[in-house]
Amino acid sequence: xxxxxSPQAVILREGEDAVINCSSSKALYSVHWYRQKHGEAPxxxxxxxxxxxxxxxxxxxxxxxxxxxxxxxYLTASQLSYSGTYFCGTEHRGSTLGRLYFGRGTQLTVWP
Amino acid sequence: DGGxxxxxxxxxxxxxxxxxxxCEQNLNHDAMYWYRQDPGQGLRLIYxxxxxxxxxxxxxxxxxxxSREKKESFPLTVTSAQKNPTAFYLCASSTDSGTEAFFxxxxxxxxx
Numbered sequence: 001x002x003x004x005x006s007p008q009a010v011i012l013r014e015g016e017d018a019v020i021n022c023s024s025s026k027a028l029y030s031v032h033w034y035r036q037k038h039g040e041a042p043x044x045x046x047x048x049x050x051x052x053x054x055x056x057x058x059x060x061x062x063x064x065x066x067x068x069x070x071x072x073x074y075l076t077a078s079q080l081s082y083s084g085t086y087f088c089g090t091e092h093r094g095s096t097l098g099r100l101y102f103g104r105g106t107q108l109t110v111w112p
Numbered sequence: 113d114g115g116x117x118x119x120x121x122x123x124x125x126x127x128x129x130x131x132x133x134x135c136e137q138n139l140n141h142d143a144m145y146w147y148r149q150d151p152g153q154g155l156r157l158i159y160x161x162x163x164x165x166x167x168x169x170x171x172x173x174x175x176x177x178x179s180r181e182k183k184e185s186f187p188l189t190v191t192s193a194q195k196n197p198t199a200f201y202l203c204a205s206s207t208d209s210g211t212e213a214f215f216x217x218x219x220x221x222x223x224x
Contacts, residue, residue, distance in 0.1 A: 002154070020213075029138055032213070034215075036208040039200075039218075039220075040217065040218070041202065041216060041217050041218055042202070042215050043153070043214035043215075044212040044213070044214070046210070047212060087154060087155065088115065089155075089213075096160075096162070096168070097164065098143050098160075098206055099157065099160060099170075100145075100157075100210075100213065101146075102147075102154045102155040102156075104152060104153060105152075105154050
């Protein structure tokens with residue numbers, strides 16, 4: 001039930017854009033996005049809920065396609081601080097709500 | 113300030129010894145989770161608890177045990193039965209489904 005993330009790694013120059021995808025084989029209730037710096041705790045970025053509602057804390061956008069069971073995270077005009085590993089976590093309908101299944105992560109590196 | 117605290121940050125143990133990792137939260141969250149993180153693997157769920165005195169196995173519970181005697185506390189014991197215990201362990205909590213999970217700073221356990 002682990003979601004699949006793509007790409008595995010992205011290298012950008014400051015100011016460039018990136019898209020990170022998350023795909024599940026199970027029907028989704030919500031998709032969570034987190035960013036983790038090496039050796040630190042994951043930091044919440046955004047939740048996308050069934051029905052299209054988004055809850056986020058940063059200037060990062062995302063989409064949630066319920067039919068395709070996919071979500072994409074859009075990072076525009078990337079900054080050096082965007083570097084880190086991005087994880088999607090999925091909540092599944094029919095499973096214990098609140099329990100998240102995490103992808104393997106996408107490593108994003110932003111160079112000056 | 114509300115948050116979730118893990119201790120210690122680094123832990124070294126000899127093979128064959130049990131070790132307990134601490135996780136405390138003052139966010140008044142009902143649900144708490146333990147994840148294990150290995151390079152390239154993402155976050156894998158060990159155990160979770162949605163209410164005091166109740167907990168469920170996650171995907172990799174073998175060799176681990178937990179207790180939830182208080183709402184604020186969810187300690188994890190890594191037993192000698194865990195074949196490869198060296199890893200980064202993360203504790204998290206949340207209020208309900210569809211809400212963000214708050215993570216502790218993690219404990220890096222090294223077994224020699």
